[in-house]
Amino acid sequence: MAGLRFARLIDQFVADLERQGATVFREGLPTGERPARLRVDDRRYIVLLWTITPGGGPPGTRPATERRIQITKVSGLPLEPDARTLVGGWSRESAVYAFWDSRRHVVFSQKSPSFQVDSRTLDQAGSVGLATQNRPTREGPELVVALRPDFLLWYLQAGTNIHNAPEDADAVAGLIANAEEERAFLDSDPSPPVVARRFDLVQVIRAFRHAQFRPTVLRAYSYRCAVCGIALKLVDAAHIVPVAYPGSTDEVTNGLALCRLHHAAYDTGLLGVFPDYRVAVHPDAPDRLRAVRLAAGLDEFTAALPPVIHLPGNAEARPSPAYLRVALEVRGWPPGAV
Numbered sequence: 001m002a003g004l005r006f007a008r009l010i011d012q013f014v015a016d017l018e019r020q021g022a023t024v025f026r027e028g029l030p031t032g033e034r035p036a037r038l039r040v041d042d043r044r045y046i047v048l049l050w051t052i053t054p055g056g057g058p059p060g061t062r063p064a065t066e067r068r069i070q071i072t073k074v075s076g077l078p079l080e081p082d083a084r085t086l087v088g089g090w091s092r093e094s095a096v097y098a099f100w101d102s103r104r105h106v107v108f109s110q111k112s113p114s115f116q117v118d119s120r121t122l123d124q125a126g127s128v129g130l131a132t133q134n135r136p137t138r139e140g141p142e143l144v145v146a147l148r149p150d151f152l153l154w155y156l157q158a159g160t161n162i163h164n165a166p167e168d169a170d171a172v173a174g175l176i177a178n179a180e181e182e183r184a185f186l187d188s189d190p191s192p193p194v195v196a197r198r199f200d201l202v203q204v205i206r207a208f209r210h211a212q213f214r215p216t217v218l219r220a221y222s223y224r225c226a227v228c229g230i231a232l233k234l235v236d237a238a239h240i241v242p243v244a245y246p247g248s249t250d251e252v253t254n255g256l257a258l259c260r261l262h263h264a265a266y267d268t269g270l271l272g273v274f275p276d277y278r279v280a281v282h283p284d285a286p287d288r289l290r291a292v293r294l295a296a297g298l299d300e301f302t303a304a305l306p307p308v309i310h311l312p313g314n315a316e317a318r319p320s321p322a323y324l325r326v327a328l329e330v331r332g333w334p335p336g337a338v
């Protein structure tokens with residue numbers, strides 16, 4: 001199987017992050033050589049990626065489910081204090097990424113090592129979004145993380161800490177599926193270092209569960225703002241009932257894909273979406289904004305609004321009228337306006 005060249009792997013990696021709303025800058029000129037240096041939002045990353053392929057050697061010498069990356073043209077993984085080093089691979093057959101623990105591979109014990117992952121772990125990640133595998137190495141256990149491209153931004157923001165818990169790899173699937181398992185998982189071993197490690201893992205998996213909101217909402221709206229229709233990598237997943245409010249959920253029906261302008265306008269209550277999907281500017285906005293000399297552009301802003309929002313094609317992904325009603329109340333709309 002021919003692998004993607006590194007430059008194309010990085011292009012795909014960057015595009016996957018941008019689709020989730022991340023701002024990505026490439027540092028230095030793109031040379032096509034590993035590693036790539038990226039700034040994603042406000043953090044720096046050193047990224048090494050290879051294509052994941054079936055195991056090497058003559059037929060029958062390696063397990064049929066073994067997949068791996070073959071490390072070439074680098075002699076160890078660079079670690080820098082102000083950047084995070086990511087070492088991973090892209091599996092075309094499962095459409096997932098897998099990442100190894102870069103801190104375990106600062107120096108290679110052989111010239112061109114290969115890092116393995118089981119194809120069942122990759123397939124599991126393809127179906128639920130995330131899967132982990134404890135990989136025994138000469139230096140001790142290493143946790144391999146496989147994830148769908150939708151969760152790449154989660155991995156960069158929170159997920160790299162998951163590598164700290166190779167002993168708990170088997171618990172991850174249960175924690176993803178069922179938040180109620182958290183308590184039993186924390187209580188089953190009372191020794192302080194284990195509790196501390198497991199507490200961190202629970203936080204990471206919780207962030208993963210929340211991270212499903214964004215890709216689900218953006219995909220439902222084809223990555224376009226529900227109000228103005230622009231894409232341009234400027235679209236966020238907005239909560240209709242705000243996260244801090246009781247009853248807020250991460251269901252797609254509590255989400256709207258909105259560009260940065262309309263997201264801010266919605267969150268501050270300047271812009272309202274009615275339960276029948278009509279769009280309007282808050283009735284008090286002109287007077288309030290004029291009083292503080294911040295009404296410039298309001299007429300143009302209002303004139304550019306569509307009569308109703310653009311809805312997802314899938315009826316089940318459309319915003320819940322009940323959530324839209326609560327959202328107007330929470331954001332200070334007069335009861336009569338709804």
Ligand SMILES: [Zn+2]
Binds near residue numbers: 225259
């Ligand atoms: Zn917009």
